[in-house]
Amino acid sequence: MQILDQHGIQVARKKHDAAGIVDSVGEGVVGFAPGDRVYLGGTLTGAYAEQTLAEAWQVHPLPPNVTFAQGAGVNVPYATAFRALFQIAHAQPAETVLIHGASGGVGVAGVQLARAGGMTVIGTGGTERGRKLVVAEGAHHVLDHHAPDYLDELMKLTGGRGVDVVLEMLANVNLAKDLSGLASHGRVVVIGNRGNIEINPREIMRRTAAVLGMVLWNASRPELASIHAGIVAGLLYAFAMIRRGRIGEAVAAHATTNVLLAAYVLLYSQWHLW
Numbered sequence: 001m002q003i004l005d006q007h008g009i010q011v012a013r014k015k016h017d018a019a020g021i022v023d024s025v026g027e028g029v030v031g032f033a034p035g036d037r038v039y040l041g042g043t044l045t046g047a048y049a050e051q052t053l054a055e056a057w058q059v060h061p062l063p064p065n066v067t068f069a070q071g072a073g074v075n076v077p078y079a080t081a082f083r084a085l086f087q088i089a090h091a092q093p094a095e096t097v098l099i100h101g102a103s104g105g106v107g108v109a110g111v112q113l114a115r116a117g118g119m120t121v122i123g124t125g126g127t128e129r130g131r132k133l134v135v136a137e138g139a140h141h142v143l144d145h146h147a148p149d150y151l152d153e154l155m156k157l158t159g160g161r162g163v164d165v166v167l168e169m170l171a172n173v174n175l176a177k178d179l180s181g182l183a184s185h186g187r188v189v190v191i192g193n194r195g196n197i198e199i200n201p202r203e204i205m206r207r208t209a210a211v212l213g214m215v216l217w218n219a220s221r222p223e224l225a226s227i228h229a230g231i232v233a234g235l236l237y238a239f240a241m242i243r244r245g246r247i248g249e250a251v252a253a254h255a256t257t258n259v260l261l262a263a264y265v266l267l268y269s270q271w272h273l274w
Contacts (some may be wrong), residue, residue: 016040018047019062019071029056037062041079041228048073055220060228063235073105074231080216081109082169082227084189086115088214089165093118096158098181101169102139103130106191110167111137116234119165122157124150145174154181162186162207162235172197175211179203189214 019177025032032038040047042058058261062071070199084106085091091114095127099110114121115138123134124145131142141212143150155162168174172195178188180203204211219227 006175008255010142015047016042017072017075018043018052019068019074020060023051026056031105032056032059037064037068037071039066041072041075041224059191060232061236066235076216077105077109078113078213078231079219079227080106081113082230083216083219084191085110085113085165085213086230087223087227088160089167089187089189091119091165094120095164096120096122096161096183097165097167098163098178099123099134099167100145100152100174100178101125101137101192102134102137102142103127104169105168107167107173108133108137111139115139122154122163151177151181163236165189167191168224170194175199179207179209179211181233182207182209184208186210187212 017040019037022032022034022036022038024034038039038059039062040052040054040058041050041060043054045053062068066074085097085199093098097110097114097119099107099114099121101107102111103125109123110125111134121139122141122143123131123137123139124143125131125134126144126146131144133143143153147153162181164183164186166178166182166186168178168188168190169192171178171190171193175188175190175197176199179199182203184207186207186209188209188211190211203209220274
């Protein structure tokens with residue numbers, strides 16, 4: 001049976017994030033064996049199925065502390081946030097990041113990774129529920145991006161300096177605002193956009209700033225390998241610490257639903273991954 005969307009495209013070929021157990025491996029494949037728990041960062045045949053086919057570079061270990069449901073949600077949000085922060089913006093510890101639309105999938109991942117990476121995190125949300133989520137996921141400050149004075153509040157939070165990095169999920173609405181809130185040598189990474197916008201390039205010029213675009217699918221295989229090496233290392237390190245009793249009961253319980261934040265906090269405390 002084929003499942004088609006409104007454009008007549010097979011749905012199975014449009015969904016490529018999944019998690020499960022390896023059924024078999026091809027000749028010459030090393031590092032994986034039947035029975036291994038894995039998550040996928042892409043497939044050859046689509047993931048809306050009971051079984052799927054993937055190349056070895058698309059397959060990544062999934063430790064027992066992460067459910068298959070969680071594992072199926074790792075690739076797009078976390079790989080996108082990781083690439084935006086550390087490969088595109090080259091974010092550094094002690095910098096300040098504004099995550100515009102921090103209550104969505106990529107936004108939550110960005111909050112967790114930036115917080116674990118030693119950054120001061122300011123997130124925005126359009127609803128009270130969304131803002132509570134942003135705080136719960138680790139943001140130091142949260143703003144209502146519908147409030148008319150939220151940019152003034154942003155500048156107050158940074159002592160008038162502005163932010164070093166912006167992760168922008170809706171550039172056609174927010175890009176001009178982002179530029180006005182940047183610090184000197186600040187970087188805006190455009191992750192999402194739905195139309196046109198007029199900006200004043202002088203805002204970029206006078207700050208020696210940069211506006212950078214990204215699409216996860218443009219990442220090279222070496223870049224993807226780096227992204228998932230970081231994610232997997234964090235996941236595996238957190239699992240090892242839980243097994244050794246190095247994480248308190250409260251943290252361990254929280255890690256079952258917020259595993260990547262705990263993982264990166266632990267990982268970053270041991271060595272500078274980025």
